[in-house]
Amino acid sequence: MSDTLPDRLSTDPDSPFFNEELLRRGVGIRFRGQEKTNVEEYCVSEGWVRVSMGKAVDRRGKPLTMKLTGTVEPYLRAPG
Secondary structure (H helix, E strand, O other): OOOOOOOEEEOOOOOOOEOHHHHHHOEEEEEOOEEEOOEEEEEOOOOEEEEEEEEEEOOOOOEEEEEEEOOEEEEEOOOO
């Protein structure tokens, strides 16, 4: 697998943008210059991330998310 990350990636297994192999390697997100650890999905070309809102879940058990817009910089985390 190459070191280029997709334009859009999701942690939800039901999403068409889910990539288990890539997520297992470790993907970090820098949003507006700050490291984010609660990102559920991102899109670089459209400039947004979906972040989980605490431990709140919807009626299907999926985390409640909020869409934030800004500069998105995904990167692969260093192994270790």
